[in-house]
Amino acid sequence: METQITFICLFLVTLGLSAGQEVKENLTGTVGGTVTLPGAVTETETGFLSYGRAIIASVSNGGLKIIVKNIYQNKLQWNRSSGLFKITNLQRSDSGIYTVQRGKISSSYNLQIYDPAPTPAVTVVDVTSDLCLLTCSVDKPATLLWIRDQEIQNQNRSAPSLTVTVRKEDRASSYRCAAANPAENKTVDVDVTILCGFNETETLNDRRSYWIAGGVCIGFFVLIAFGVWMIKKKFLGQKPPASQTQAGSVREEEVQYTPIRFKDKRQNQEENIPEPSGSSDNNLTTVYAKLEHPIDQNQLTASS
Numbered sequence: 409m410e411t412q413i414t415f416i417c418l419f420l421v422t423l424g425l426s427a428g429q430e431v432k433e434n435l436t437g438t439v440g441g442t443v444t445l446p447g448a449v450t451e452t453e454t455g456f457l458s459y460g461r462a463i464i465a466s467v468s469n470g471g472l473k474i475i476v477k478n479i480y481q482n483k484l485q486w487n488r489s490s491g492l493f494k495i496t497n498l499q500r501s502d503s504g505i506y507t508v509q510r511g512k513i514s515s516s517y518n519l520q521i522y523d524p525a526p527t528p529a530v531t532v533v534d535v536t537s538d539l540c541l542l543t544c545s546v547d548k549p550a551t552l553l554w555i556r557d558q559e560i561q562n563q564n565r566s567a568p569s570l571t572v573t574v575r576k577e578d579r580a581s582s583y584r585c586a587a588a589n590p591a592e593n594k595t596v597d598v599d600v601t602i603l604c605g606f607n608e609t610e611t612l613n614d615r616r617s618y619w620i621a622g623g624v625c626i627g628f629f630v631l632i633a634f635g636v637w638m639i640k641k642k643f644l645g646q647k648p649p650a651s652q653t654q655a656g657s658v659r660e661e662e663v664q665y666t667p668i669r670f671k672d673k674r675q676n677q678e679e680n681i682p683e684p685s686g687s688s689d690n691n692l693t694t695v696y697a698k699l700e701h702p703i704d705q706n707q708l709t710a711s712s
Contacts, residue, residue, distance in 0.1 A: 423637040447508030447515035448491030455510035457484075457493050465493070490673045498623045522591035526550050530585050530598050538576045540604035544585035544596075547570035553586040555595075579606040 429439065437443040448456030451470035455465050464476040465484055471603040485494045495502065507516045526546035533541040544552055545568060552570040553563040555663045556578070564570050574583065583598040 428501050432515055437495075437502070437519060437521050438524045439521060440524070441497060441591075442494060442500050443498060443519060445493045445495070445506055445508055445515075445517055447493070447510075447517070449486075449493075449508065449510045451488050451557045452493040453491070453510050455508065458507045458509065458547060459504055466476050467491075495573045497623055507698060520590065522589050523548075525589045525592045525594045526587050527594050528552065528585045528587040528596050530596060530603070532603055533571065538575040540576075540600060540606070541571060542574060542583075542585075542598065542600075542603070543569055543571045544587075546587045549590055550587040553588065556581050574600045576606055578665045579604070 419538055433444055433446065435445070437546050445457075449457075449467045451467075454468045455466070457465045457467075459476075464478065464480050465472060465474045465486070467473075467486060470488065472484075474480050474484055480495075485496065485497045486492070487494065493506075494510065497689050498521050503519055503521045505516055505518050507514055524550050528544045528546050533543050535541070538681055541547055542554075544554060546552065547568075549566040549568060551563065552564045554561040554570060554572040562572050570585075572583070572585075578635050581600075584595045585598065586593050586595040588594075
């Protein structure tokens with residue numbers, strides 16, 4: 409007990425000497441988050457942690473003793489290996505100046521607690537064949553930024569929404585919308601090729617080009633085949649095989665038909681045809697015919 413009182417007295421003296429010391433570093437945190445104070449008190453050292461001018465914890469003999477238990481009993485931690493203090497489950501009431509004192513060395517930190525940054529949402533406002541208008545919005549004011557690759561395209565402080573124009577030629581770039589406050593920022597990545605439909609438009613155009621090119625090629629080959637067929641039909645014809653032609657000629661030459669010509673006795677007086685006897689009603693008349701070979705027209709033509 410006496411040792412603890414001695415440490416407290418020494419701390420108060422040192423704190424009074426360093427009362428005019430400037431704050432070395434500003435720290436930020438979010439409600440419900442965690443922050444680690446950079447000043448360290450190792451397990452071989454004796455030190456104190458104060459909030460404002462009130463001591464809230466002390467370190468001695470390699471152990472942590474929390475003095476303001478009603479506030480920091482379940483939210484203040486000390487890492488034995490690193491010697492750093494960590495405050496968890498931050499609330500807005502935790503904002504203020506914290507001082508880490510070890511011997512004659514003290515480090516002060518101005519801690520500010522903010523609400524978590526809102527999560528942005530991206531929607532499509534308008535789409536044309538070459539342009540796409542996107543809006544990034546939040547449910548409470550924050551600093552909004554549109555980032556293309558590593559370059560800020562547009563930004564606005566304490567705005568509920570922010571728009572950006574995406575050109576088709578920039579569809580390969582990466583776009584992000586960020587909502588930020590002094591404590592943190594939250595970003596959402598945007599795939600403009602899908603959200604703006606640039607990929608789908610390009611695919612449809614490519615498919616249409618493929619179909620047109622395929623149709624032209626097919627039509628070209630059809631025209632060539634039709635032209636070849638017409639040439640064969642008109643100029644070459646279809647000649648029967650030689651064997652069939654010779655067989656047909658032989659058959660036509662082998663079979664010759666001789667017409668029968670009947671001559672009456674009155675037409676040719678040189679023929680000795682006997683007269684019929686008896687009446688025409690009771691007797692048959694015999695008629696003699698002379699078979700004559702047909703005259704070959706080709707021979708007549710040749711002789712003439």
